[in-house]
Amino acid sequence: VAQPSGQRPLTIFDVAARAGVSLSTVSRVMNGNLKVDGELAERVRAAASSLNYTASPIARGLVLGKTQTVAVVVPDLGNPTFLGALRGLSLAAAKNGYHVLIADSSEDVSEERILATQARRRCDAIVLLAPRMPEASLLELLPSLEPAVIINRDPTGFPAPVVAADYRSGLLELLAHFYDLGHRKMAFVAGRSESASNSYRLDGIASFGATHPDVEVHVLEGGVGFESGYESVDRVLASNATAVLAFNDLVAMGLLSALNERGIRVPQDISIAGFDDIPFARFTTPPLTTASVPVAELGEHAWRRMWDLLNDRPPGENEYLRPTVQVRGSSGKPKG
């Protein structure tokens, strides 16, 4: 195959020839290794830059056993939360000269394992972003993936560093917010029952219920997208709740939209809260009260853990970032 148009790929050999030294000397200069005579080093640098030479990352990868790349497996790139974390991670990694290989599992649990294994093989480490697979599978898979960092999932009894949003506390605070406003009859439009992040939220509800016997929280069937929220409106109204927590902002927005269509006023007739604080939450009508998950930090902190791992430093304790409640227009006092 003919070379496209640019110069043919240069090797360390070309640089050595140009500088009149041996390959090893070039290698040493390029890596800042050991002591090389000042004048020789200068000649090498001149040759390299005039040839516009850079060492082949693949060859280095082979000999060093390091690719300067980490894999990130994400269930769905379309989800703003994952995206934010991915972005935070990718930017932080870039600052340390690391690259990011992405693998989108399209929420396909069976695909997750294969993707992770494949991606891991071409990288130095892996980040699992909210893996969907059952805990047993995850625990079984993890050892073969190390070094690994997990975001937004907390498999019990595994020593991989975890960085996660504290959904439980987020939900507690949202419930407290409604409680303080005077609500006693609330509803939670749940996510998928198999999902870990749904369980964490339910934990929050249970805790709150234990300390507030005067509160009713109906758990309603739901989902994770706009449509789920939109369709949940009948169940929500039937529950007679005066305040509704949606699984996430998308669900809340769908619900908001359905309520709007029926002429039900928010927050006068019913209060709504979302979860995540996606960028769009501020711009709904009314603006959405929600628990703000620090997605970028999630990614940054995960990278920090990863960086420790990559440098054989003990990673710190697991981190649970607490969402902060953003009170906006969609929540108010109960009617009457």
Place this chain on the structure above:
Amino acid sequence: VAQPSGQRPLTIFDVAARAGVSLSTVSRVMNGNLKVDGELAERVRAAASSLNYTASPIARGLVLGKTQTVAVVVPDLGNPTFLGALRGLSLAAAKNGYHVLIADSSEDVSEERILATQARRRCDAIVLLAPRMPEASLLELLPSLEPAVIINRDPTGFPAPVVAADYRSGLLELLAHFYDLGHRKMAFVAGRSESASNSYRLDGIASFGATHPDVEVHVLEGGVGFESGYESVDRVLASNATAVLAFNDLVAMGLLSALNERGIRVPQDISIAGFDDIPFARFTTPPLTTASVPVAELGEHAWRRMWDLLNDRPPGENEYLRPTVQVRGSSGKPKG
């Protein structure tokens, strides 16, 4: 450094030993190359799977000169349009066994060149997603990046395949929609003046103006995010336009929000349209009329071009995907 916990990395040698054959035979079986005796092949396969062996992608990369990975440089992962294209591309690439390395330039023009060059070196090819750099720089850089595919940018006179949304036609159709409703005094809240995609839109406006002398389109200063739209409200109202085209959906949503706060009714008092049809556009109040850019297809088609390139097939003609107008609640007849 001690091995973490899993088995030490196996090589083709281990498999050969286990199967009692030579390295080459293993290699041949693993790659389905040439003819290998049925029984031997079976033994190799058995050995490989019992050892859970997979060839090292890095070693293969070195010897084959192919990494099965393409780089994607994106200005900002947070932008739903880029994200959608990235997602479409990544999914399509995965179907062909290709991996995706991402590089987020954070909208930093000076960083773009370096990121692209670096990322390209560890991949077989590169996709430039709406590159921000000036056309001259782009044309200068491109030859060193080949094979390359460009999304949402159309540098004149370069033979790299381009897949882009046809912003010009999208804007034309939106203007026609307003025109048909009876609007004659319109405004366009522009994006960044240096941006290519803004120019394409302005081309659309110019074309429309040329064929519709009875229409006024005021071009107003704007931006690309919510805030820009929100802040543009005074200029919009001052223009006395009865229908407003926003640079994109985010700008439209910001504007919608500001109008809402002032009690100006949409579409009764003023009509609004966005551009892109991000997932949230359907759920604003009122739902946003917009031109739907087929982002996933953008990515998929880009991959198709890339696939051609990677297989030494001539890539097809440049593709310009036409956005389709989605008429929703934010546009109506002019007042009075």
Place this chain on the structure above:
DNA sequence: CTGTTAGCGCCTTCAA
């Protein structure tokens, strides 16, 4: 059809 041999481009011992 199979095994042996020579690299892919680079880093890193080893002698000098």
Place this chain on the structure above:
DNA sequence: TTGAAGGCGCTAACAG
């Protein structure tokens, strides 16, 4: 300090 030689794990020409 510098150069020569070996090898990272694999594939693809060679011979047998």
